[in-house]
Amino acid sequence: MRSYHIQPHKEDQILVGEYTQRIMEDPYSGMPEVTTTKKKKNNKNKRRFSDEQIRSLESMFESESRLEPRKKLQVAKDIGLQPRQVAIWFQNKRARWKSKQLERDYTMLQSNYDNLASKYESLKKEKQALAFQLQKLKELVKKPKEEDDGQCCGDQQVITMEGEAIKSDSEEQHSFSMERSEHGLGVLSDDDSTIMTSYFELEQEPTSFITMVEPGPGGDDWHSFETDGLFDQSSNGYQWWDFWS
DNA sequence: ACGTCGAAATCTCTTACCTCA
DNA sequence: ACTGAGGTAAGAGATTTCGAC
Numbered sequence: 001m002r003s004y005h006i007q008p009h010k011e012d013q014i015l016v017g018e019y020t021q022r023i024m025e026d027p028y029s030g031m032p033e034v035t036t037t038k039k040k041k042n043n044k045n046k047r048r049f050s051d052e053q054i055r056s057l058e059s060m061f062e063s064e065s066r067l068e069p070r071k072k073l074q075v076a077k078d079i080g081l082q083p084r085q086v087a088i089w090f091q092n093k094r095a096r097w098k099s100k101q102l103e104r105d106y107t108m109l110q111s112n113y114d115n116l117a118s119k120y121e122s123l124k125k126e127k128q129a130l131a132f133q134l135q136k137l138k139e140l141v142k143k144p145k146e147e148d149d150g151q152c153c154g155d156q157q158v159i160t161m162e163g164e165a166i167k168s169d170s171e172e173q174h175s176f177s178m179e180r181s182e183h184g185l186g187v188l189s190d191d192d193s194t195i196m197t198s199y200f201e202l203e204q205e206p207t208s209f210i211t212m213v214e215p216g217p218g219g220d221d222w223h224s225f226e227t228d229g230l231f232d233q234s235s236n237g238y239q240w241w242d243f244w245s
Numbered sequence: 246a247c248g249t250c251g252a253a254a255t256c257t258c259t260t261a262c263c264t265c266a
Numbered sequence: 267a268c269t270g271a272g273g274t275a276a277g278a279g280a281t282t283t284c285g286a287c
Contacts, residue, residue, distance in 0.1 A: 047275090048273090048274070048275080049274095049275085084276090085275080085276085088275065088276060088277095089274095089275075091276095092274070092275070092276085096273095096274090
C-alpha cells in the first residue's frame, strides 16, 4: 500500500460533496442517526480518512468484521465520521479482505497442487523402475526353468537368494499385484491419469474446497475459506499416498 | 405453524476521485 | 504537463435477514 495522505479539512469531513440528510432513529440506542445520500455524482471534495481514523477502523475490524449499530455510532462519534461513512468503510473493508483472502487461498492451493504433482511424477518414475525390475526378474526366473525343463520334478517354485519362494507364472501376476513398494505403494494399473483425476476430484466437485470455511476477523464465517491443513494429514498418521492402497 | 410484507443490513459491481510513477 | 495504474470512498441495485402481522 502506498503511503500518501492528504489531511482533510474539517469541512471536508462534514460536507463530503452535496448530501441530502435523512434522520432516522437508531433501533438500539434510540438516538437519531443521520443518513446521508449523495445528490451529485461529481464529488470534488472526496478526501481519504486520516491515518488515525484508519488505525481506529482497522483495529475495530480486527476484532469484528461487522459493527452493531450502537457500536457504529460510537466509533463514528469517536473518530469524527458520519455513521454511514463508518458503515461504508466496513463494507469496503470486508470486500477487500475477501478478495485478498481469495488470492491467498488460490496461491496456497496452487502450491499444494504443484507439490502433489511433483510427488506423483516421482512415484510414477519409481513405478516404472519397479516394473523394469520385475521384468528382469521374470526373465531370470524363466531362464533357469527352461534349462531345468524335463530335469526337475515339475517344481512350481523357485527359491531366491533370500530364501523366499517365487510362485509360478500362473500365480505370479496376481502375487505381484498385491506386493507393495518400500513406500507402501501398491503396483498400479497403467491408467495413472484415472487415479490422478479420482484423487483430486477437481472435475467432479470443483466447489468442495470452498465449503471448508473458517472464521475470519471477529469470528464471523461470512467470508472465504482457509486451506491450511487441507493436505496436512500428519496428525492422524495417514499418508496421502495411502489413498492408492 | 406458515406465508407475506416491509425495513434494514449486507453484498456486489461500478463510478469518481486522488496519488504516484 | 500529461497519462495510466492502483487504491479507496461512495453510489446503486440486488439479495439476505428479521420482525410484525
